[in-house]
Amino acid sequence: MIKITFPDGAVREYENGSSALDIAKSISEGLAKKVLAASVNGEVWDATRPIYNDAILKLLTWNDAEGKSTFWHSSAHLMAEAVESLFDGVKFWVGPPVENGFYYDMDLGGKQITEDDLRKLETKMAELAKKNEVYVRKEMPKAEAVKYFAEKGDEYKLDLLQNLKDGEITFYTQGNFTDLCRGPHIPNTGFIKAIKLTNIAGAYWKGDEKNKQLTRIYGVTYPSQKELDEYLQMLEEAKKRDHRKLGKELGIYTMNDDIGQGLILWMPNGTVIIEELEKLAKETELAAGYKRVVTPHIAKENLYITSGHLPYYADSMFPPMEMDGEKYYLKAMNCPHHHKIFDAELKSYRDMPYRIAEYGTCYRYEQSGELFGLMRVRCLHMNDAHIYCSKEQFAAEFKAVNDMYLKYFKIFGIDKYVMRLSLHDPAKLGEKYINEPELWLQTEELVRNVMKEANIPFVEVKGEGAFYGPKIDVQIWSTIGREFTLATNQVDFAQGRRFKLSFTNKNNEPEIPLIIHRAPLGTHERFIGFLLEHYAGKFPTWLAPVQVKILPISDKFMDYAQTVLQSLKKADIRAEVDDRSEKIGKKIRDTELAKVPYMLVIGEKEMNEGKVSIRRQGKGDLGAKNIDEFVAEISNEIKERI
RNA sequence: GCCGUUGUAGCUCAGUGGUAGAGCACUUCCUUGGUAAGGAAGAGGUCGUGAGUUCAAUUCUCAUCAACGGCUCCA
Numbered sequence: 001m002i003k004i005t006f007p008d009g010a011v012r013e014y015e016n017g018s019s020a021l022d023i024a025k026s027i028s029e030g031l032a033k034k035v036l037a038a039s040v041n042g043e044v045w046d047a048t049r050p051i052y053n054d055a056i057l058k059l060l061t062w063n064d065a066e067g068k069s070t071f072w073h074s075s076a077h078l079m080a081e082a083v084e085s086l087f088d089g090v091k092f093w094v095g096p097p098v099e100n101g102f103y104y105d106m107d108l109g110g111k112q113i114t115e116d117d118l119r120k121l122e123t124k125m126a127e128l129a130k131k132n133e134v135y136v137r138k139e140m141p142k143a144e145a146v147k148y149f150a151e152k153g154d155e156y157k158l159d160l161l162q163n164l165k166d167g168e169i170t171f172y173t174q175g176n177f178t179d180l181c182r183g184p185h186i187p188n189t190g191f192i193k194a195i196k197l198t199n200i201a202g203a204y205w206k207g208d209e210k211n212k213q214l215t216r217i218y219g220v221t222y223p224s225q226k227e228l229d230e231y232l233q234m235l236e237e238a239k240k241r242d243h244r245k246l247g248k249e250l251g252i253y254t255m256n257d258d259i260g261q262g263l264i265l266w267m268p269n270g271t272v273i274i275e276e277l278e279k280l281a282k283e284t285e286l287a288a289g290y291k292r293v294v295t296p297h298i299a300k301e302n303l304y305i306t307s308g309h310l311p312y313y314a315d316s317m318f319p320p321m322e323m324d325g326e327k328y329y330l331k332a333m334n335c336p337h338h339h340k341i342f343d344a345e346l347k348s349y350r351d352m353p354y355r356i357a358e359y360g361t362c363y364r365y366e367q368s369g370e371l372f373g374l375m376r377v378r379c380l381h382m383n384d385a386h387i388y389c390s391k392e393q394f395a396a397e398f399k400a401v402n403d404m405y406l407k408y409f410k411i412f413g414i415d416k417y418v419m420r421l422s423l424h425d426p427a428k429l430g431e432k433y434i435n436e437p438e439l440w441l442q443t444e445e446l447v448r449n450v451m452k453e454a455n456i457p458f459v460e461v462k463g464e465g466a467f468y469g470p471k472i473d474v475q476i477w478s479t480i481g482r483e484f485t486l487a488t489n490q491v492d493f494a495q496g497r498r499f500k501l502s503f504t505n506k507n508n509e510p511e512i513p514l515i516i517h518r519a520p521l522g523t524h525e526r527f528i529g530f531l532l533e534h535y536a537g538k539f540p541t542w543l544a545p546v547q548v549k550i551l552p553i554s555d556k557f558m559d560y561a562q563t564v565l566q567s568l569k570k571a572d573i574r575a576e577v578d579d580r581s582e583k584i585g586k587k588i589r590d591t592e593l594a595k596v597p598y599m600l601v602i603g604e605k606e607m608n609e610g611k612v613s614i615r616r617q618g619k620g621d622l623g624a625k626n627i628d629e630f631v632a633e634i635s636n637e638i639k640e641r642i
Numbered sequence: 643g644c645c646g647u648u649g650u651a652g653c654u655c656a657g658u659g660g661u662a663g664a665g666c667a668c669u670u671c672c673u674u675g676g677u678a679a680g681g682a683a684g685a686g687g688u689c690g691u692g693a694g695u696u697c698a699a700u701u702c703u704c705a706u707c708a709a710c711g712g713c714u715c716c717a
Contacts, residue, residue, distance in 0.1 A: 115646095199712065201645065203645080204714065213713075215646090257707070315715095367643055367644095367715060369715090370716070490717085553675070553677095582675090586678080586679055587678095588678055605676085621677055
């Protein structure tokens with residue numbers, strides 16, 4: 001007998017060799033039908049795998065993350081079986097579960113797969129699923145496995161085997177499909193009731209663009225059609241908040257072939273938002289002791305040789321222009337320009353920390369395939385600033401920047417983000433990262449400690465640092481699930497030295513400053529793209545391009561509408577009159593759809609009483625008020641950025 | 643940059659080897675209506691661009707540009 005400990009602490013005895021599924025059955029048949037896998041002593045196992053020792057057991061169902069990922073992993077195998085039955089000579093690479101579904105990478109030997117094939121594959125998968133094929137686990141010695149795949153001529157699986165040792169190698173078979181796989185899997189294919197193959201994509205083998213490109217098929221499966229439908233419905237809803245769709249509908253920005261890829265034309269509505277954001281940034285930075293500067297969009301080649309950017313980023317800068325025998329580059333970052341401003345006047349410790357800010361325009365030649373609406377563009381306006389400080393001042397300055405982030409996030413109600421401490425990758429020192437191993441470790445520890453002391457939760461990721469130092473990135477997700485860095489706070493221990501920057505310290509010695517690069521509001525492009533999705537286009541009043549729309553019931557009240565308009569304009573409120581000869585219902589509908597925060601309905605009653613009837617977008621009629629009263633209220637809302 | 647898909651009116655989309663259609667938006671007229679679509683008429687497109695096949699191409703082929711879904715990349 002073996003002792004099984006359940007999550008609630010209960011301990012029960014079972015026959016040696018019982019599987020998690022056997023144990024589930026002994027509890028209830030209903031439970032057994034839902035068990036997809038099991039956590040045995042913290043390791044995820046097949047529910048059907050016999051247990052020979054005392055164990056802590058957790059039965060995993062669709063409601064557990066591990067249950068879902070096992071389900072999707074098994075679905076990938078099911079898809080592979082379907083692919084193999086419809087295409088000859090396919091070689092498979094890996095087929096893992098992902099956040100919403102799974103994919104399988106395969107080499108189709110030059111054959112192409114089409115959307116129609118996906119439908120055929122879905123049908124085939126459904127057919128195979130109905131057979132309730134059991135996923136059978138089999139251990140195999142390495143030599144035997146190597147022989148098996150060598151005979152098959154499967155270089156991909158042989159490659160996988162290279163990194164595996166004897167005793168770690170297992171195969172799974174369901175129906176006619178056998179795959180090298182560490183598992184675990186769901187008991188049988190019958191659990192998979194609803195199948196949708198979502199897209200076909202190319203994917204480099206092992207994620208390296210120098211390698212051959214494999215065909216990747218993405219799919220998602222569910223234990224019921226209803227759940228799949230709900231998921232697809234949710235995707236449709238997400239698309240409605242896509243900033244590219246909203247940006248067009250609300251007249252925020254446009255792009256044009258004659259201008260160029262990734263180059264944003266900000267329309268009047270978008271420009272209002274830009275100006276409000278800059279106003280916020282300027283107020284905030286002034287209060288935090290920053291000074292403002294303005295720098296040109298281009299600079300000579302030598303600047304970027306000094307900064308060290310050119311060897312790392314030449315490919316992603318626009319190619320240089322030659323004038324009078326000099327090469328000029330469009331700037332891809334503002335820091336070198338700012339360093340020159342720091343260097344223009346002699347600095348002493350009394351000048352430190354020296355903080356300079358600019359909404360800097362930068363140009364980056366992003367690869368065409370990476371451009372994405374407002375989120376990834378080739379011309380961007382950065383909420384940039386550089387803080388030059390001594391080592392002693394660093395912690396306080398870095399923390400102040402973090403505090404500024406949090407202050408902003410509170411204003412915008414941003415709460416779904418992850419702070420990421422982005423570190424260097426020691427394997428790429430001298431290649432992607434400045435070759436200063438000691439300084440890297442010291443600076444990373446410095447940043448780590450600031451975060452810990454400030455009690456700010458963060459994750460650490462190797463290989464995401466800037467070439468000149470570690471950073472704190474604020475990661476967010478677009479509505480379609482892509483991850484982006486919204487804001488960034490970076491330490492730079494390299495450029496101070498490269499630019500020979502210094503200040504005279506208290507001991508009358510020259511000292512190289514540490515530099516903080518920070519962009520709490522990221523770039524206008526990405527930040528507004530994010531805000532569009534975050535607010536689903538319903539901007540708070542202070543940001544809304546049109547804050548108030550005045551809706552006269554009929555033409556008879558047009559004069560009064562003008563009076564109301566003038567009162568609002570006097571208070572610097574962005575207001576317009578809807579002077580079309582439409583019915584009030586139509587005017588309201590159009591204004592609601594345009595997501596204007598306030599509508600003022602005025603007719604005979606309002607005119608006679610000097611009032612306005614207030615309607616809030618999405619909330620309906622709020623009743624009538626005096627004009628002055630409304631102006632005072634909305635002015636306060638705007639001033640406080642509520 | 644790579645793999646795949648798409649490209650028709652301002653927007654969303656239908657359609658065809660014989661030079662095009664709907665809804666919304668727009669213009670004009672009628673209507674002056676109290677909290678999410680009043681009615682009528684009209685205007686608007688060399689079907690992304692270039693070449694090829696064809697008596698004939700928006701439709702087929704190729705190239706190119708752009709957008710989209712991934713991969714790679716992101717100072």
